[in-house]
Amino acid sequence: xxxxxxxxxxxxxxxxxxxxxxxxxxxxxxxxxxxxxxxxxxxxxxxxxxxxxxxxxxxxxxxxxxxxxxxxxxxxxxxxxxxxxxxxxxxxxxxxxxxxxxxxxxxxxxxxxxxxxxxxxxxxxxxxxxxxxxxxxxxxxxxxxxxxxxxxxxxxxxxxxxxxxxxxxxxxxxxxxxxxxxxxxxxxxxxxxxxxxxxxxxxxxxxxxxxxxxxxxxxxxxxxxxxxxxxxxxxxxxxxxxxxxxxxxxxxxxxxxxxxxxxxxxxxxxxxxxxxxxxxxxxxxxxxxxxxxxxxxxxxxx
Numbered sequence: 001x002x003x004x005x006x007x008x009x010x011x012x013x014x015x016x017x018x019x020x021x022x023x024x025x026x027x028x029x030x031x032x033x034x035x036x037x038x039x040x041x042x043x044x045x046x047x048x049x050x051x052x053x054x055x056x057x058x059x060x061x062x063x064x065x066x067x068x069x070x071x072x073x074x075x076x077x078x079x080x081x082x083x084x085x086x087x088x089x090x091x092x093x094x095x096x097x098x099x100x101x102x103x104x105x106x107x108x109x110x111x112x113x114x115x116x117x118x119x120x121x122x123x124x125x126x127x128x129x130x131x132x133x134x135x136x137x138x139x140x141x142x143x144x145x146x147x148x149x150x151x152x153x154x155x156x157x158x159x160x161x162x163x164x165x166x167x168x169x170x171x172x173x174x175x176x177x178x179x180x181x182x183x184x185x186x187x188x189x190x191x192x193x194x195x196x197x198x199x200x201x202x203x204x205x206x207x208x209x210x211x212x213x214x215x216x217x218x219x220x221x222x223x224x225x226x227x228x229x230x231x232x233x234x235x236x237x238x239x240x241x242x243x244x245x246x247x248x249x250x251x252x253x254x255x256x257x258x259x260x261x262x263x264x265x266x267x268x269x270x271x272x273x274x275x276x277x278x279x280x281x282x283x284x285x286x287x288x289x290x291x292x293x294x295x296x297x298x299x300x301x302x
Contacts, residue, residue: 222244
């Protein structure tokens, strides 16, 4: 049975995150809570119609998620159910240019002829077949044959996220879905100096949302920097925060970005960041910024 690896991009605005959220079968809720991936949503994020009790007689509605939509496109392409394993559980409103996912299907032989996707048919045709069944806000960029035991979560060595800020007294129009508007001028130099403090192996408890569900909050950040890009407006600056790490806690990058914005505004200094790392106190770090500025850029494997 061939296993295929997909690289997926999506505009997360109209999705309720990556993770499929459907009415749970018996015993599935516990598995859902324990299975939250480090880069994305809360371990106990609601499944189905938020707040609906399975025993109260109301129907549980499946929310629109990237995983569910791509699984539907894959099912239509290979003519059998597709179970897609994604590398990172991005939250509602978060985007991706390089999400990685994998699935296994039949080889189109034997009694199941006409079902599945044999290796001889090629991955380019598979990508075209899936994309033809997908909506405009999600696209499979690339497909490859993967080893039978390929695990997108456990096999990831490094991940890169960016957080984009539209720094201008005027709100963005064309980038309103992909950048956070900050009207007060930011000091990019100071932000870069503060970002350097986060590089290395640290306990990032102060930079994780409550209820993250992880036994350890120690993570390695390989690089963290802030750059300024050209903006499509004379009075605007497009500021991008790049963070590369071995893995991330729930909301970790959005809290890092919030901390650096506070530094750029002159409301926080480097000493406070060092104290946040040392003590793990969440109140010492910055706010959790909104999801629209966050994007999963790429994931590196051995």
